[in-house]
Amino acid sequence: MNKWLLRFASVLLIIGIMAGCSSDTGSDDNASEGTSTQTEEQTEEQDNTEQNEDAVAITISKDDGEEVIDEKEVPIEADAILMDILKENFDVEEEKGFITSIEGVAPEKDEEKAWMFFVNDELASVGANEYELAPGDEVTFDLQAWE
Numbered sequence: 001m002n003k004w005l006l007r008f009a010s011v012l013l014i015i016g017i018m019a020g021c022s023s024d025t026g027s028d029d030n031a032s033e034g035t036s037t038q039t040e041e042q043t044e045e046q047d048n049t050e051q052n053e054d055a056v057a058i059t060i061s062k063d064d065g066e067e068v069i070d071e072k073e074v075p076i077e078a079d080a081i082l083m084d085i086l087k088e089n090f091d092v093e094e095e096k097g098f099i100t101s102i103e104g105v106a107p108e109k110d111e112e113k114a115w116m117f118f119v120n121d122e123l124a125s126v127g128a129n130e131y132e133l134a135p136g137d138e139v140t141f142d143l144q145a146w147e
């Protein structure tokens with residue numbers, strides 16, 4: 001009698017498992033689809049975070065930031081030089097190492113203005129062709145009056 005009861009219980013258990021698996025298949029698909037979507041979103045967020053860590057924000061403006069001409073977040077590699085990154089991502093004209101025009105914006109002929117650049121809100125002490133960028137830097141080029 002014990003063998004018969006054990007076999008009957010085993011059959012019921014197998015039927016219960018099969019029934020449970022077949023009705024959960026649809027929800028498993030949804031659950032795994034939700035997990036897949038969540039995993040993709042997490043991966044994308046991580047990629048964006050990593051991208052932001054290896055990027056700099058560059059703003060081109062006029063008159064102490066009163067008019068923003070362009071803004072970009074630009075990926076950089078180690079030891080990137082600001083002038084190289086600027087030329088790769090913007091229309092830049094220079095003369096003897098001095099920037100004369102960015103994105104077609106230049107001072108008028110008799111206007112006493114020049115392109116100044118700031119890194120992390122501090123006026124740079126070297127030229128753009130010597131400045132080595134660091135990930136996360138915020139660079140602003142501003143066409144402003146000489147002082």
